[in-house]
Amino acid sequence: MAAAVNRDGKNRRAKSAATPVAGPLSIGALSRATQVPVETLRTWERRYGSPVAVRKPSGHRVYPAAIVDQLRRVALLLSQGHRAGEILGLSIQELDALLSLLEPRGAGARPDPGAGPGEGGTGEHSIRSMLRAAGALDREALVRELRANWVRLGPLRFLQECAAPFLVEVGSAWHEKRCEIRHEHFASACVCGFLREVREPFDHDAAGSRVVAATLPGEAHEGGLLMACLLMAVRGHRVVYLGTDTPAGEIAAAAHDSSIGQVAVSISAAMPRALARRAVTQLRERLPRRVHLWVGGAGAPPAAKGVETFSTLSALDALLATQL
Ligand code: B12
Incomplete structure (x- = not known):
């Protein structure tokens, strides 16, 4: 999920998705630990009865720390197109079973639900693979690379380190006549389609x-x-x-x-x-x-x-x- 950053773009990952968390947690702390927006947590509780909170006498919600691992997995599955209503009630084991079906990452490891902003990066190698896929008009290969980066980086870093630099690079390649108009159109159509696809579950919630x-x-x-x-x-x-x-x-x-x-x-x-x-x-x-x-x-x-x-x-x- 998105890294929390301040206005000048500096990362303030006091409690990133990868940091172990001690409970009990307020709704704000849960949101920071899982990168799920507070408003979304409230909506899920209203619509699906999960995650369950205990109410303080003041009315504020309190969550057990154990819920963090579950919600990190839920967030990862949502980014893969699963629907909140279908996965929120699942146990950690059931969520892990679904995660094991995800696209293999890099050399075959599966995505780490605890991996938040700060781990790994896109790198030139990945951008080059995407450029090669665009050159070959190979949608499957291009989308596979986009998806792997999306899972690994989360939304904000995916946009900053993968989707945007890739499109800029495609623009330069076109400008310098290293690729043709069809490759530029193809690349931007694939990226735009992917951006719509991964937004869908968030739109839904x-x-x-x-x-x-x-x-x-x-x-x-x-x-x-x-x-x-x-x-x-x-x-x-x-x-x-x-x-x-x-x-x-x-x-x-x-x-x-x-x-x-x-x-x-x-x-x-x-x-x-x-x-x-x-x-x-x-x-x-x-x-x-x-x-x-x-x-x-x-x-x-x-x-x-x-x-x-x-x-x-x-x-x-x-x-x-x-x-x-
Ligand atoms: C794909 C593409 C096209 C496609 C667009 C298809 C589509 N469905 O989008 C098509 C083929 C239609 C096209 C056409 C043209 N293009 Co064009 N195109 C591109 C390319 C490769 C990617 C554009 C893109 O999606 N960028 C997305 C991101 C990466 O860039 P961005 O818009 O700056 O956004 C970033 C931030 O500014 C921010 N942001 C953007 N919007 C918003 C909004 C909000 C609210 C917020 C908060 C943030 C934010 O987020 C992004 C991530 O950092 C760029 C290369 C490039 N450097 O961008 C050239 C580029 C923009 N195009 C260029 C040109 C020249 C053209 C044409 C004039 C070519 C022509 N002779 O026909 C036409 C103009 C069409 C028109 N009337 O607008 C030039 C512009 C250079 C210039 N300074 O003038 C570029 C830079 C290519 C180049 N290197 O020369 N293009």
Whole structure:
């Protein structure tokens, strides 16, 4: 699950997923130990009756430390597409049996449910394998490598160390004529498909505020937007995905629904600076005052009144963590 990071992107893994935890635990401590957002823990309890908490006289939840190992396994299985309702009631042994069916990692070891942010990394070797797979238009091999990295790194590090650098590398390869347009299209289609697939179980369980996500007219790049959407869903936000090349009026109309708290927009380096600034200003003017406007991407204009600009996914993740 996502590493907890502060606004300047520094890792603050006081209790990472790999750290042994002593109980009893508050809901915040359980969330930090398992990287499952607090809001998600509450939703699971309401919907599925698990994890079970004892209530203090103050009403606050208290959990036994043993629940940490179980939830780390649950989190890993969710990232593989299992549904919360189907696995939350399972014993550790049953969860281990499901985990043993997962994709083998590296030289054949199976993913370690205790392995959190900080263990392993993607490395050039893996990016090179993905580039080779893209060159051969081999979807199976490319997705296998993406999945192995997703399991090993968790969402935030997967995006920062695997998906984003891979797409940047593909862009350079295309620019330097080391690959053709078909390879670039193929690679980005595989990554975008994978980002949608792994978001699905989080979307299913999300119960936080609703975020409209889109790119502005003329913007065809959706990788960055899908990455931001994955993080938002992991953090419990409900994503309303409008996709690329969306007229500002349509984005604004969607945001007028009272359930919408934020609009997230991604702008690539391909969009001229002046155009990006004008489009963002015009969108801000059309949005209800209460709706936050989050803008990210290599072509995002500098922050302006009523516009929050993110230069990294860590910064977004840090903000999302404070909203739990
Ligand atoms: C795939 C791709 C395409 C695909 C997109 C398909 C799709 N479904 O997305 C297609 C083929 C359509 C395409 C078209 C073009 N592309 Co293109 N493309 C790319 C490529 C390889 C990957 C894009 C991507 O997904 N990046 C995702 C991540 C890795 O980058 P990112 O957007 O900056 O996002 C990061 C952060 O900024 C942040 N973030 C992004 N959005 C948000 C939003 C929020 C809210 C937050 C918090 C954070 C956040 O998260 C990401 C992770 O760090 C890039 C290479 C690159 N360096 O990005 C070129 C690239 C962006 N393209 C480029 C160009 C030139 C074009 C075209 C003009 C080519 C042409 N002549 O037709 C067109 C323009 C199309 C248009 N109108 O927009 C150039 C831009 C260079 C420049 N400075 O102008 C690049 C950099 C390639 C290169 N090296 O030259 N492209």
